[in-house]
Amino acid sequence: MNSLQSKIENFIDANGLRCDPATRALDLASEFGEVAKEILKASDYGKRPVTATEDLREELGDLAFSLYALATELGLELDDAAELALRKYGTRLAKSGSSGSDG
Numbered sequence: 001m002n003s004l005q006s007k008i009e010n011f012i013d014a015n016g017l018r019c020d021p022a023t024r025a026l027d028l029a030s031e032f033g034e035v036a037k038e039i040l041k042a043s044d045y046g047k048r049p050v051t052a053t054e055d056l057r058e059e060l061g062d063l064a065f066s067l068y069a070l071a072t073e074l075g076l077e078l079d080d081a082a083e084l085a086l087r088k089y090g091t092r093l094a095k096s097g098s099s100g101s102d103g
Contacts (some may be wrong), residue, residue, distance in 0.1 A: 002079045008068045022032075024070040031063040 001009070012018060038056040043049065050056075071078040089099045 001077055005068050005072060005078055008065060009072045012069060012072065019073065021070060021073045024066065024073050028063070028070055030065040031059065031066045035059045035063050 011091045035056070038053065039050055040046070042051050042053050042056055068078055071081065092099050092101070
C-alpha cells in the first residue's frame with residue numbers, strides 16, 4: 001500500500017471513522033459536487049477560465065481523501081487500480097485512437 005493510503009487508513013482507524021463502502025461512495029459523490037461548485041465559482045459560472053483557488057485545492061484534497069478512504073474500505077490499493085486504468089486507456093488509444101469505452 002502506498003504511503004498516502006496507509007496514512008489515510010491509519011487516520012481513519014485512529015479516529016474511529018470506519019464505515020461501509022456504500023457510505024464512502026456517497027461521501028465521494030458529495031465531495032465531487034463540492035469540487036464542481038468551486039470550479040463554477042472560480043470560473044464565474046463559465047464566464048472565464050478556471051483559476052485554481054485555495055478553496056478548490058482544499059475541496060480536491062477532500063475528494064482525494066474520500067477516494068482513498070473508499071479504496072481502503074474495499075480492501076483495494078488505489079495506485080494499483082490507477083495502473084490498471086492507465087493500461088486500459090492505453091490499449092483503447094492504441095486500438096481506436098480514443099480513450100472512451102465506445103471509441
